[in-house]
Amino acid sequence: MPERFSEVLRAAIRQVHEQANGAAYIGKLLSGELALADFAELATQHYFLYTALEEVADSMRHDPVVGPFVIDGLRRVPALAEDLDFLLGPHWATTIEPNAATKNYCQRLRTVARRWPGGFVAHHYTRYLGDIAGGQVIRAKLRTQHGITGAGAKFYAFDTIGNTVLFRRHYRTLLDSTGWDELERAQVIAETKYAFALNEAVFAELDRDLAG
Ligand code: HEM
Incomplete structure (x- = not known):
């Protein structure tokens, strides 16, 4: 039986995943050095990124490759809007800005999606x-650090996709049934690794701008 692409992809990102987890910013986040204002900044960058991701997903809903991945329960922008409302107050929409790394990330996502559905899936997966x-x-x-469980943390609550273990299993079957040939699989792996690099660039910029 041929190897499942989802497994190949998962193995292929192991190293970049470890590298991303080793980012100084993530280290500070995990060790409790981030103020609530820093979490608000992270949510802000997520807001711009997910707006791009979900606008593109909506526009590709009928694409035969991307379509099955456009799952309404995944949608994060409404949750992020609630989080920002809580973290920054009611005028957040007119005050927030993407940082340079986020702008670059959004641009790549939109450009890739225009010419190549598989490339968009790489970003979606990441x-x-x-x-x-x-x-x-x-x-x-x-x-544990800020006592936030509801608004402010909704982005991380995937209540709308059911059991997350089953969901991830379903997502893997989607990755396995795209019909990509070897070349395209390799290209999707490369774009996924690039997506990790784009995330690391966002972390690096967030780290430089920490409120502390
Ligand atoms: C706080 C830092 C992070 C922690 C603690 C973390 C932890 C994890 C864990 C526990 C898994 C499940 C692994 C498995 O099922 O085998 C996972 C999977 C994954 N992580 Fe992370 N992660 C972090 C950061 C990131 C970042 C920055 C990215 C990229 C933006 C990322 C992308 C992924 C992806 C795509 C998977 C799915 C792999 C797969 O099952 O195919 N992670 N992560």
Whole structure:
């Protein structure tokens, strides 16, 4: 039986995943050095990124490759809007800005999606599967470090996708049934690794701008 692409992809990102987890910013987040204002800044960058991700997803809903990945329960922008409302107050929408790394990330996502559905899936996978798994660690930090469990942490609460273990299993079957040939699989892996690099660049900029 041929190897499942989802497993190949998961193995292929192991190293970049470890590298991203080793980012100085993530270290500070995990060790409790981030003020609530810093979490608000992270949510701000997420807001711009997910707006791009979900606008593109909506526009590709009928694409045969992307369509099955456009799952309404994943949608994060409404949760982020609630989080920002709580973290920054009612005027957040007119005051927040993406940082340079986030702008670059959004631009790449939009450009890739225009010419290549598989490239968009690489970005979709990197963010959503990452948030469903690793995001739970950040959610726990918001709770233990800042006492936030509802608004302010909704981005990390995937209440609308059912059991997350089953969801991740379903997502893997989607990755396995795209029909990509070897070349395209390699290209999707490369774009996924690039997505990790784009995330690291966002962390690096957030780290430089820490409120502390
Ligand atoms: C606080 C830092 C992080 C922690 C603690 C963390 C933790 C985890 C854990 C526990 C898993 C599940 C692994 C498994 O099922 O084998 C996972 C998967 C994943 N993470 Fe992270 N992660 C972090 C940061 C990131 C970042 C920054 C990204 C990229 C933006 C990311 C992307 C992913 C992806 C795409 C998966 C799914 C892999 C797969 O099952 O195919 N993670 N992470």
